[in-house]
Amino acid sequence: MKRNRTIRAVSLFSGAGGMDLGFQKAGFNIVWANDFNKAACETHAANFDCEIKQGEIEGFDYAKDIPDCALVFGGPPCQGFSVAGKMDPNDPRSRLVFEFQKVVAAKRPRYFVMENVSALARLEKFEDVRARLLDGYSRLGYNVEFRVLDSQYFLTPQRRERMIMIGTTDSLTSFPFPRPHKKLISARSILAGFDAPGTGNNLGRCDARITLAKRPVLRTSAYAGMLFNGLGRPIDLDRPCQTLPASMGGNKTPFIDTHWLRNPSGDNWLKKIHAIAMSGKSISNLSVPSYVRRITVSEAAALQGFPKSFKFCGSRCDQYRQIGNSVPPPFAYCIAVEVMKRFVAEQK
Numbered sequence: 001m002k003r004n005r006t007i008r009a010v011s012l013f014s015g016a017g018g019m020d021l022g023f024q025k026a027g028f029n030i031v032w033a034n035d036f037n038k039a040a041c042e043t044h045a046a047n048f049d050c051e052i053k054q055g056e057i058e059g060f061d062y063a064k065d066i067p068d069c070a071l072v073f074g075g076p077p078c079q080g081f082s083v084a085g086k087m088d089p090n091d092p093r094s095r096l097v098f099e100f101q102k103v104v105a106a107k108r109p110r111y112f113v114m115e116n117v118s119a120l121a122r123l124e125k126f127e128d129v130r131a132r133l134l135d136g137y138s139r140l141g142y143n144v145e146f147r148v149l150d151s152q153y154f155l156t157p158q159r160r161e162r163m164i165m166i167g168t169t170d171s172l173t174s175f176p177f178p179r180p181h182k183k184l185i186s187a188r189s190i191l192a193g194f195d196a197p198g199t200g201n202n203l204g205r206c207d208a209r210i211t212l213a214k215r216p217v218l219r220t221s222a223y224a225g226m227l228f229n230g231l232g233r234p235i236d237l238d239r240p241c242q243t244l245p246a247s248m249g250g251n252k253t254p255f256i257d258t259h260w261l262r263n264p265s266g267d268n269w270l271k272k273i274h275a276i277a278m279s280g281k282s283i284s285n286l287s288v289p290s291y292v293r294r295i296t297v298s299e300a301a302a303l304q305g306f307p308k309s310f311k312f313c314g315s316r317c318d319q320y321r322q323i324g325n326s327v328p329p330p331f332a333y334c335i336a337v338e339v340m341k342r343f344v345a346e347q348k
Contacts, residue, residue, distance in 0.1 A: 007343050010066055010107065011050075012057060012074030012100055016043040016312065016322035018304065019115065022332025023073055024048070026340045031067050034060070039314025040322050046311045057099050062106035069107055071339065075115035075327055076100050094129070101136050104167070108140075111339055114165040115327050118148045121163035133165075142167040145175040152240040153180035155330035156305045157190045160243045162327070164335060168342075176338035188237035190302045191261060197296050201308060204297020204316050208232070208250045212273070214284040222274035227283070232294065234270045237261055241303050246324030249317040253294040297323070305330040 011020050011033040020030055033052045035041050041054040053060070060066065076096035097116065104112050120126050130146075137144045146165035151158055166175050198205040211229045219225035223236040230251030235241045237260060245252055260268045269292060277283050295303070297319045301310065305328040312319040 007071065007340070008067065008069040009071040009073060010069045010103070010109075012072065012103060013076050013096070014044055014052065014074065015040045015325050017048055018306065018326030018329050019073060019075060019332040020044070020048060020050075021306070021310075021329035022327070022334075023071075023336040025329070025333050026336035028071060028336065028340065031069060037322075039318040040325075042313035043311065043319075043322055046313055057096065057103070062103050066103060066107060070110045070343070071112065072100075072104055072107060072109045073113040073115075073336075074100060097129070097133060098136070101133065101140075104137070104142070105140055108169075110169055111342070112142075112165075112167045113335060113339060114167075115332075116163045116165070118161040118163050121146055121148050137167050141169055143170070143172060145177075147177055149177070149180075149331075149335075151305075151328045151331040152184055154178060154328075154334040155181060155185065156328040157185040157187055157240045158242070158244060158303050158305070158328060159240050160328060160331070162331075166335075166339070170342065176335075176342055178334040178338050184240055186238050187235050187241040187256075187303060188261060188264065191237070191256065191295075191299055194296075194299055194302075197293065202296050202298045204300075204312075204319055206249060206253045206294035206296060206316070206320075208253060208294055210251075210255055210288045210292060210294070212283045212286055212288065214282075216277050216283065218274075218277055222268075222271045227270075227273060227277060234292075235295070237264075244300055244304060244324050246321045248300060248320035248324055253300075253320070255292060255294045258291045258293060300324075304328050 007028050008031045009023055009028040011030050014020055014033040014035045020033065024030055030050045033044060033050055034057055036056050038054060041052050044052045100114055134144055144165060144167040146163055148161055149164050151160040194202040196202065213226055213229050217226040223234055232251050232253050232255055233242060235254050235256050237256065257269050260266060269289060273283055297316060300320060300323045304323050304326055312322060
């Protein structure tokens with residue numbers, strides 16, 4: 001597909017730049033970015049040739065401080081809408097979807113793309129928020145549609161459902177949402193090429209201890225339920241991994257069986273422990289072998305779809321948080337390509 005670097009884009013709530021990577025790869029020229037987090041801004045500056053402004057978005061004059069552009073994209077903080085949070089529409093962070101809308105009102109881009117958690121699109125308790133957003137964009141003259149997409153169907157080795165809202169001043173018969181890919185990417189295919197934790201291409205080691213629960217919550221799958229203490233979960237290497245949380249860095253960091261990683265046809269310790277628990281026997285007195293360990297920062301970044309060359313700044317916890325808060329770059333790319341097609345078609 002032909003790309004045109006003259007199409008200017010603004011990135012809001014940019015974080016480390018996961019969404020930016022996707023839109024840049026699709027051909028957009030990102031001219032301005034913003035995030036309130038210092039470490040995330042340092043990461044963004046280390047990887048993009050783009051002006052990144054640190055600070056709360058409300059502190060900027062949207063008309064004067066933000067450059068003119070044809071596209072605005074970003075993922076406002078989602079804690080107020082997330083099932084992992086309090087799901088409070090009155091959470092101060094929930095208002096930021098409307099700050100995004102104010103930027104659109106000030107800059108009048110031809111397109112905007114907003115990402116958020118799936119709960120904002122699905123739950124009845126957020127119906128009023130959705131209605132206010134859609135009404136606001138309609139008053140601005142935008143045609144808008146939103147869908148819940150799962151990143152595992154868009155070149156990403158991770159299951160991650162997100163609401164994608166696309167708006168445009170164009171008159172459309174269909175919106176540029178990408179079609180799902182049939183072939184999924186397994187966690188094993190991504191993690192197999194890494195060096196030992198803390199060495200070579202595998203930095204940001206997490207040594208948080210893994211312990212078995214005294215009263216495990218059992219499910220049919222060894223990768224569901226709660227066999228372990230803390231909120232970290234084992235990764236099924238033969239599938240895309242579960243959603244990586246921003247709270248990684250301690251006992252909420254997912255973990256893997258490295259023996260099974262290296263030998264897919266060999267023993268799977270996690271399934272053995274699950275079978276013992278399912279038989280009714282106690283597992284709390286058993287020890288977790290050293291080859292079952294937490295994923296590193298480098299591995300988490302790869303499972304999120306970041307290239308190995310991407311540089312993260314800040315503390316180890318900062319880096320895990322930036323990864324967990326990011327839009328997976330391949331997922332963003334699939335969306336960005338479809339939007340770019342509309343710009344290219346207009347220029348023909």
